[in-house]
């Protein structure tokens with residue numbers, strides 16, 4: 001009998017640990033934590049208190065702090081560290097992962113400097129491997145608590161996605177496929193910036209109409225940039241686009257939304273990030289997105305205001321006042 005596929009997840013933060021728990025239900029799974037104490041806690045107490053509080057993890061989920069051991073074990077490699085850490089993490093194991101092992105990204109940000117998406121960084125660090133991503137409206141704590149959700153495995157080769165789908169699926173976690181890797185990845189990246197805007201709006205005590213405006217016009221900005229970069233506009237009406245946008249903009253547990261709220265309460269970006277104690281990808285990604293918007297000659301007024309607030313050049317009140325000065329054009333004109 002063929003041995004089961006072994007999934008290795010790099011990064012034992014809230015989402016890496018949750019995805020590893022999903023996979024462990026279906027197949028032997030090993031989670032790499034850079035900190036040995038976290039790996040010990042997962043192995044012995046079946047918890048990851050730093051990121052997931054007291055929530056019990058599956059007893060069959062194994063963890064290690066030895067990244068080379070993890071790389072050797074992988075039949076499927078899942079990269080769950082934040083975007084800025086993908087390259088340095090994979091560089092450590094670029095000669096240790098077996099040829100043809102598929103690599104899936106969980107990260108929803110852009111690499112500062114290179115402006116690359118995580119799947120592009122992965123393709124550079126691990127050339128020749130099939131590369132894709134798992135994304136969608138997937139707030140880690142809800143999924144760990146067993147609440148129903150859906151996600152998308154996006155790979156250019158549909159056969160790879162078809163092989164990967166069942167590794168993460170459960171009766172309450174539906175995993176779809178999509179071949180528009182760029183569109184799916186950009187959806188997850190860009191919605192974080194709109195979520196900061198949404199959190200700022202909530203922190204300022206705006207009404208529901210304003211909230212809805214931020215979501216709808218934020219989505220229009222996501223589609224404009226995505227289409228200019230070569231993504232399929234329809235992808236943004238799916239789980240990885242509007243789906244993830246809604247979840248992140250409305251959920252009190254979204255870190256990006258919380259950063260926006262903290263900023264509206266008067267914290268600096270540094271104070272907001274420190275208060276959070278976890279990654280909020282939109283903070284680092286906002287300036288990079290504005291560089292891409294300029295390169296592609298795309299108007300992104302909401303992202304532009306978020307970037308200005310995060311950089312400390314504007315207050316959230318000024319940002320919302322600034323949006324009033326944007327001349328409304330044709331609503332249909334997304335491109």
Ligand SMILES: NC(=O)C1=CN([C@@H]2O[C@H](COP(=O)(O)OP(=O)(O)OC[C@H]3O[C@@H](n4cnc5c(N)ncnc54)[C@H](O)[C@@H]3O)[C@@H](O)[C@H]2O)C=CC1
Nearest residue numbers: 012013014015016081082085106107108138139140278279
């Ligand atoms: N938490 C969630 O609900 C979801 C998160 N994501 C995305 O998944 C990615 C990871 O997020 P979370 O697990 O939530 O973050 P987190 O803040 O909970 O954990 C980050 C993990 O990365 C590790 N890490 C940080 N810097 C590192 C470095 N320089 N080298 C190696 N490891 C490093 C930390 O030790 C920690 O284990 C992000 O891109 C996030 O946008 C995607 C979907 C859902």
Ligand SMILES: O=C(CO)COP(=O)(O)O
Nearest residue numbers: 136137138139254255256
């Ligand atoms: O991407 C997410 C949900 O799909 C998580 O969002 P936050 O990083 O804002 O918590």
